[in-house]
Amino acid sequence: MDIKEIRQYVVDNNETELMPHEIDHVADGLEHIYRWYHEGYPLGSFLTAVINNDLMESVFTADYINIKALKIYAFFLTWKLPGDWREKAKC
Numbered sequence: 001m002d003i004k005e006i007r008q009y010v011v012d013n014n015e016t017e018l019m020p021h022e023i024d025h026v027a028d029g030l031e032h033i034y035r036w037y038h039e040g041y042p043l044g045s046f047l048t049a050v051i052n053n054d055l056m057e058s059v060f061t062a063d064y065i066n067i068k069a070l071k072i073y074a075f076f077l078t079w080k081l082p083g084d085w086r087e088k089a090k091c
Contacts, residue, residue: 001031001034001080002028002032003028004032006013006027006030006031006034007023007024007027009027009030009076009080010023010026010027010069010072010081011023011039011070012032013071013075014054014072015071016069016071017077018065018068020067022065023070025065026065026066026069026072026073027065027071029046029047029066030070030072030073030076030080031045032081033047033073033076033077033081035082037081037082037088045057045061046058046061046062046063046066049061050070050073050077051077051085051089052089053086053089057090058070058073
């Protein structure tokens with residue numbers, strides 16, 4: 001997936017009426033997750049909490065945009081990454 005496809009994914013799953021700049025912000029986060037899985041890209045505290053399936057840490061480290069987009073992150077992990085992403089996150 002490239003950033004255009006990821007951004008379209010956010011648009012298609014935008015149930016919380018994110019503004020265009022917020023869509024771009026979430027798309028950047030999803031691109032980082034995609035690159036983490038495929039390229040070993042390092043992640044910050046929020047995205048690390050997301051891939052570790054740690055709801056409380058995700059909420060506590062999310063900025064005001066990502067807090068509105070947690071469902072999009074969950075959908076992306078479930079439907080756009082290979083099923084072994086949880087195992088990779090444990091490493």
